[in-house]
Amino acid sequence: MALRQEELYATPSGVVLRFPTGAVRARVRRQQVARQLGLVVAVIATVAILIVATGPGGSAVASRTGTPAAVVVAPGETLWELAERYAQPGVDRRAYVDAIVDLNRLERAVQAGEHLELPG
Numbered sequence: 001m002a003l004r005q006e007e008l009y010a011t012p013s014g015v016v017l018r019f020p021t022g023a024v025r026a027r028v029r030r031q032q033v034a035r036q037l038g039l040v041v042a043v044i045a046t047v048a049i050l051i052v053a054t055g056p057g058g059s060a061v062a063s064r065t066g067t068p069a070a071v072v073v074a075p076g077e078t079l080w081e082l083a084e085r086y087a088q089p090g091v092d093r094r095a096y097v098d099a100i101v102d103l104n105r106l107e108r109a110v111q112a113g114e115h116l117e118l119p120g
Contacts, residue, residue, distance in 0.1 A: 061099040062088045075112040
């Protein structure tokens with residue numbers, strides 16, 4: 001189909017519709033804000049759960065009164081047995097064992113005759 005020269009310069013008659021970019025941008029922004037708010041709520045909930053899980057002020061690991069500052073491991077003795085013997089009543093045995101491991105920088109199983117410091 002051929003066009004005449006005067007048709008090239010004629011203004012088209014019709015309606016130009018604009019894409020609603022403002023509405024789309026507003027919707028995308030609301031979605032971003034909702035995601036960020038959800039992330040903030042999730043972080044706050046996680047921190048709150050961790051605080052509640054550790055208990056009021058955390059559990060202090062302490063030995064019974066009269067416990068020696070250090071012991072020598074007997075043959076066949078375990079850290080759990082030391083925790084049962086020397087941990088204060090009410091102290092979680094796992095936390096007491098962890099305290100012995102941290103205090104003595106243990107990276108392997110204890111052996112008979114090894115000197116271990118106990119938590120104060």
